[in-house]
Amino acid sequence: MKFSFARGALALTALLTLASCGGGKATFPINVSVSGVSYDGLVLTTNGQDLPIHYTGDPKSPATINAVFPNGIEYGEIYTVVPKSETSSDGKTVTVSYPKHQTCSPASGYPIGLPITGTAGQLAKIQINYVCAINAYPLTGTVKGLLGTGLTLANGSTVAPVAVAPDVDATTKAPTGKDVALVMSSVTFNTTYGVTVLTQPTNPTQTCVVTGGANGTGAGTMDQAAEDATVKGVNNLVVTCS
Amino acid sequence: MKSSILRAGVALACALGLAACGGGSGDLLLQGTINNGVTVDGRLAALTKEGLVLTNNGGDDLTIPAGATSFQFKRAVSTDDEFNIQVKATPSNVKECTITNGKARANYYTIAQVSITCYVKTHTFEIQIAGLTTNGLVVVNGTDRQDVPAKATSLKMNDVYEDGAYGVTVLQQPSGQTCSVENGSGTMGSTDTGNNKVVVRCS
DSSP: OHHHHHHHHHHHHHHHHHHHHHSSOOEEOEEEEEEEEOSSOEEEEETTEEEEEOOOSOTTSOEEEEEEOSSOEETTOEEEOEEOEEEOTTSOOEEEOOOTTEEEEEOOSTTTOOOSEEETTSSSSEEEEEEEEEOEEEEEEEEESOOSBOEEEEETTTSOOEEEOOOBOTTTOOBOOOOEEEEEEEEETTOEEEEEEEEOOBTTTOOEEEEBSSSSBSEEEOOHHHHHSSSOSEEEEEEEEO | OHHHHHHHHHHHHHHHHHHHHGGGSOSBOOEEEEEOEEOTTSOEEOOOSSOEEEEETTEEEEEEOTTOSEEEOSSOBOTTOEEEEEEEEOOTTEEEEEEESOEEEOOTTGGGOEEEEEEEOEEEEEEEEESOOSSOEEEEETTEEEEEOTTOOEEEEEEEETTOEEEEEEEEOOTTOOEEEESOEEEOOSSSSSOOOOEEEEO
């Protein structure tokens, strides 16, 4: 009798212990870390939930923001965490909720390059990492009247100078002086540019002058107006050679 | 019995003799990459001039040409040989070169994990201002934007990489005056002073 009671108690204890393990369904919180955030406006989404990433600090000192989606997901549920995007009613334009003036992409490389999609329970912890960078916009224009060779244009010291060769006739190989497209390196939003002639063309010797840009002499700031332009960036540089 | 001991002894001597030779007659070619571009911390890594010399275990000098993106030592090493790659000399426009995974025991994995980053020197970039009497002048060197106070006679811009280009231009004219830039573009020299002839002349 005594024995069987003890056995019963043991069985009950075992049952209770097991119940405490498996009782509730396991839920997995979706942890998010976004680095390089300089502006407000990013919204991440997965499994019908939105997670806004707020930042109102100084754009010059980007922040790393950690957040967790409001609700966890259950074991076996599939998640894909992406910036929220909305397609316009006519289906022509897609608006993605990135931070203003920024674009974000999944982090890459060890140790932060984790998959943004998976199945809950696949990994011990769901951790999603994104990296945001400030957008850069094109700085382009036209070189007019170029006959000589060796023209190089600089935009300060941060990027390598750009060499421009004259347009040449297909058969005679003689320079035609026709307009040549000028493509400088893209310029980050809210930074300045100033295009100058680093080396003038020779053979024949010419003098080239830069005009255009926001201030008319090849300089300006890649500002809101440039971002809002139909063709984004600054595309009105003119280098006149004579 | 005696002869078998002798035989073993000879075999051992042979083995030792071979092992002693092993050092230089391996089949692993020590190699690596040379990084170019702007590093994570915002410094410029580039090899634009000759002068980089690497050594392995203090010898085996390897001269790297300008513009190289990889290197390979001529003498092969054997598995388990220790290698230790060091910088013997740097190009004149390089401040320092750092080596990653340059010291290890050689095997097929470790011999290809070496990378070298050579950081280009920077120099102070101070330009002259002439005739400025009012406020409002803004001067840029690309993304480097500087406000110039009235009556300034010189302006310190951000540092510029040696042998790198600069192009100074007026972004905004001061009130009531017009400034133009003389000798605004050029290539940075190898000194911290007297390295440019830029003058912003206002009238």
